[in-house]
Amino acid sequence: MRQTKIAFAVMAMAAVLAGCSGNSGKPSAGDQTLKVKFASQVSFGDSLNDVGTYAVGGVKALGGGKYIINGTSGTGPEFSGKIWLEHMAAQFGLPAPCAAMTGLDGDAAKGFKVPVTTYAGCYGYGQGGARVSNPVGPGNKLTGSALGLLTVPVAQQVKNHLAAVGGKFKGDEIVFVMAGASDLVFNLGALSAAATAAGTSAGTTAFANSLISQLAAGTTNPQTAAQAIGLAMAAESANPGKTDASVVAAAVTAAVKAGNTAVASPAVYGPMVVKAQADATAAGTKAGNDYAAAHSAEQVVAMATAAKELVAIVKNQLLSNGAKYVAVNNLPDVSTTPSGLAQSSANQALIVAMVKAFNDELDKGLSGIDTVLLVDVFTSSRDQSTNPAPYGLTNVKDTACDLSPAKNPLGIALTCNLNNLKPGDVGRYSFADETLPTPFNYWLLARFVSEKMIVKGWL
Incomplete structure (x- = not known):
């Protein structure tokens, strides 16, 4: 009986992954029939869910637009230029997700002052730097950043969507939520600055x-x-x-x-x-060090609070307004990113504690709800960092992008592209920059979420 169950799971996953890996991503005639036919895909969150908010002005001129290796080369997932949400939409047979809002509010002299534009019918609300409820995230002009990221928080993203669709979900949407990383980055930055x-x-x-x-x-x-x-x-x-x-x-x-x-x-x-x-x-x-040690606990509490806010958003703004298929990804193990690995052991321990506080609150608040799928990205990311070979990853410690000012003026994945990569074969590196995934790792994330949707009975 055990072998039969395993064989069924393998066949089901093979069908789903075939949909993720093709050029169009649409299932072929021999693929598994989708158990749920989603009419649309809606997504909220931060840079990991950003399908092109800042693909304008100076960012676009630098060959960027998404938090990935921008640009397409070949037919494989290594240089697809797609984040995980794009793979998911293709798998469902839906149009490629588009950003609900674009613009920049930074230094006009550098091309970072671009009027905000909203797009009817585009439901990709995730924005790089967006926090759960606070409108001032990393890269926002109020932090002194010349880039001027919009950082519309998740709470407002959801309100914007509800306003655009008449205040209610139809119930046939697949809704993806992934947030909290910008809260972590912002809180760590504030602690570091004060220390x-x-x-x-x-x-x-x-x-x-x-x-x-x-x-x-x-x-x-x-x-x-x-x-x-x-x-x-x-x-x-x-x-x-x-x-x-x-x-x-x-x-x-x-x-x-x-x-x-x-x-x-x-x-x-x-x-x-x-x-x-x-x-x-x-x-x-x-x-x-004494200051950081004395105030570290405050950052852990802040992350727990952000997670409680996200739980409330899911329950009170999504589910209560008709959403029936809501997939929420928890935070990955940020301590295993190139940025995290460069920290002291004390800071790494703090990062893990902050991530755990956030994820524990998500688990406490959302587990057991039939209309919510809570995806444990943390465990998957940690396994990738210690056991990369089975995932096809060749490097889980270094950045694929050359982040030097000469090659990448912003020093982040937002302006990483095929022309400013490090020498050699970096296609199956885990990270594009200090924290964000490569196209291949985004593809792995899409596979992982698909697997959990199969188990949930949504695929």
């Missing part, structure tokens, strides 16, 4: 204290000298045209005036500066 600021402040103070102490030690009255040296450094530090060298010079001058004439020689004060710099580095590193 860096704390470290910089502590380092600046430690440098001054160390140098003042050393310079004052050779004066007649060290206590009085230290005050004078400190005042001199503070005054120069407030000078708009100050430099590190000018601050040191002010301190040395004050020390000489206080009686330590020996420090006038670079041979004497030079080693003092070196020691002060070492003290600053040590203090700054400790302060930054």
Whole structure:
């Protein structure tokens, strides 16, 4: 009996995957008949669900448009230029998904100021940088980004769709939701910025204290000298045209005036500066690490909150308004991306905790609902990172795209294309940039979601 079930599952998957791998993606005459005939495909989320929001202006001029290796070469999935949603639509025999909105709100001089345009009948609402409910995501102009991503949050994406279709789903749509990654990136960035600021402040103070102490030690009255040296450094530090060298010079001058004439020689004060710099580095590193450790738990809570918000969106805006087929992908293991692997062990542990908090809340809120399919992308991504060969992946640690400024001015997959890849065969790399998949890995994601839809009885 067990062998019969396995054989049936293999045959079913073979039929589905045939639909994913062809040029058109449409099932051939011998393929499995779809159990559910979806009338349309609707998708909400972030960069992983973005079918071309920013394929305009300067981004388009740079050969970009989607968070992938842009462009098509050959007939295989390696350089198809398609994200997973495009494979899914083809498999269902539906038109290729199109972006519901396009535009940029950034630096006009760089081509990143393009009016927002909405498209009737286009139901691809996912946007790079979009968070679950907060309108300010990574790349938004309010973060200081010259790119000016729109980052319309998922909560508003759903409202926009409901407004476009009369307030209700028909019930024959397949709805895909994948979000949370931008919340993670944004929260990690905010924590990093705050920790860096704390470290910089502590380092600046430690440098001054160390140098003042050393310079004052050779004066007649060290206590009085230290005050004078400190005042001199503070005054120069407030000078708009100050430099590190000018601050040191002010301190040395004050020390000489206080009686330590020996420090006038670079041979004497030079080693003092070196020691002060070492003290600053040590203090700054400790302060930054201490800040991150003290506030890491807040980021975990923030991710749990974002997941609760997403659960509420699914229940209160999708299901309650008639959606009957809603597939929600949880977050992959971001710690295994090139960006994650470059982090310290403490940061990697924090990333895993943040992802787990998000995924646990999704599981708690959405498991067991007949009209919801919760897809465990986390487990799949982790398995790919440790056991890539069965998936056909040849590299799960490096980026396929050359992200150097000379090759890719934005340094992200949004403007990665066939002309700025790294040398060699990168077609079956897992990652296009530091976090986003290659076309081949998007294809694998489509296969994985298809498998779960078969088990659910939707395919």
